[in-house]
Amino acid sequence: MRRRTFWTGLAVLATAVLLGSIALIADRLSPQRTEQGHGRAAIGGPFTLTDHLGQPVTQDILKGKLSLVYFGYSFCPDICPTDLQLIAQALDQLTPEELADTQALFVSIDPERDTVAQLAGYVGLFHPAIRGLTGTPEQIDAATKSYRAYYKKISAEEAGTTDYLMDHSAFIYLMNRDGDFVRVFGHGVNPGEMVEWIRRVRAG
Amino acid sequence: MRTFARNLVVSAAAALLFVGAAQAEISVSNPFSRASAPQAKAGAAFMTLSIDAGADKLLGASSPVAETVELHTHLMEGGIARMRPVEGGIAVTAGTPTELKPGGLHIMLMGLKAPLKQGESFPLTLKFEKAGEVPVTVPVQGPGAMAPMKGHGHDGHAGHHH
Numbered sequence: 001m002r003r004r005t006f007w008t009g010l011a012v013l014a015t016a017v018l019l020g021s022i023a024l025i026a027d028r029l030s031p032q033r034t035e036q037g038h039g040r041a042a043i044g045g046p047f048t049l050t051d052h053l054g055q056p057v058t059q060d061i062l063k064g065k066l067s068l069v070y071f072g073y074s075f076c077p078d079i080c081p082t083d084l085q086l087i088a089q090a091l092d093q094l095t096p097e098e099l100a101d102t103q104a105l106f107v108s109i110d111p112e113r114d115t116v117a118q119l120a121g122y123v124g125l126f127h128p129a130i131r132g133l134t135g136t137p138e139q140i141d142a143a144t145k146s147y148r149a150y151y152k153k154i155s156a157e158e159a160g161t162t163d164y165l166m167d168h169s170a171f172i173y174l175m176n177r178d179g180d181f182v183r184v185f186g187h188g189v190n191p192g193e194m195v196e197w198i199r200r201v202r203a204g
Numbered sequence: 205m206r207t208f209a210r211n212l213v214v215s216a217a218a219a220l221l222f223v224g225a226a227q228a229e230i231s232v233s234n235p236f237s238r239a240s241a242p243q244a245k246a247g248a249a250f251m252t253l254s255i256d257a258g259a260d261k262l263l264g265a266s267s268p269v270a271e272t273v274e275l276h277t278h279l280m281e282g283g284i285a286r287m288r289p290v291e292g293g294i295a296v297t298a299g300t301p302t303e304l305k306p307g308g309l310h311i312m313l314m315g316l317k318a319p320l321k322q323g324e325s326f327p328l329t330l331k332f333e334k335a336g337e338v339p340v341t342v343p344v345q346g347p348g349a350m351a352p353m354k355g356h357g358h359d360g361h362a363g364h365h366h
Contacts, residue, residue, distance in 0.1 A: 076246075077246045081347055187283065
């Protein structure tokens with residue numbers, strides 16, 4: 001009888017250890033844990049680029065202001081103008097005080113066509129608080145990796161067009177005054193939703 | 205004399221096309237485009253295509269403002285925008301207007317010869333499989349315009365009257 005209790009106890013203990021180990025391994029392997037390991041979601045980070053006025057910039061331009069960050073290209077006739085227009089509408093809904101505290105960054109994923117001068121004319125169409133950023137292919141690649149933005153050049157031959165096209169993720173990232181990621185908005189987001197989140201972060 | 209003969213042939217050909225296309229009428233409504241940057245190489249035109257009977261297909265377009273004009277569409281997959289040329293033209297069927305609008309089908313202007321300025325307009329010639337050429341006047345709106353402005357829509361009734 002005592003012997004039986006001993007074996008039962010041992011089996012329960014072994015099962016507990018086994019289940020515990022599985023849980024621990026599963027937790028280690030989950031992507032959520034990987035992100036939490038950095039203390040925050042891993043969107044955003046270092047970049048070195050040139051703005052549409054020809055000034056060199058780094059991730060430090062995010063400091064002290066709320067930022068809406070978008071990756072696109074000026075040759076894009078459709079998706080990018082739509083999202084930039086929504087960003088411009090959100091900026092227009094802000095009070096002068098809120099606007100002074102907020103900026104938008106349009107980061108080109110098409111360094112070949114998006115020269116500084118090209119970007120200056122482009123972002124100027126939408127809103128004075130939108131800064132265009134471009135750089136060398138290596139700099140742009142590094143910036144997209146920091147933000148987990150996706151882009152891919154589709155050659156004219158591959159696309160069957162007269163000029164090459166760019167596939168790209170169409171996300172608007174909201175970053176706080178420390179340059180940390182707050183939230184992502186999808187293509188076609190309601191400008192009011194961005195305004196609401198900008199106010200929430202400012203109040204926060 | 206030779207010129208006269210050529211004109212006669214061209215007229216005859218045009219008359220044949222005219223007769224061939226006489227069954228259905230294409231109408232184009234609410235065309236618009238977006239203002240482009242001073243150095244922009246690309247732009248897009250949007251509009252609604254309808255046909256009063258049967259079906260037709262938009263095969264292409266041309267415009268003096270661009271070196272080439274292509275029919276494109278956008279595919280959004282998991283937040284990724286992929287712009288691609290439309291294979292085989294854009295179908296227009298009676299009873300179901302075909303909308304060319306931001307985020308989807310559009311007429312892509314490539315190699316702009318001059319910036320598209322808000323408030324101006326430009327000519328665009330649509331080429332249909334059956335209806336042939338249909339001229340349209342496209343008003344240029346704001347850089348991020350999502351829909352034609354009120355009062356401009358009537359511009360687009362590019363009559364292809366038979």
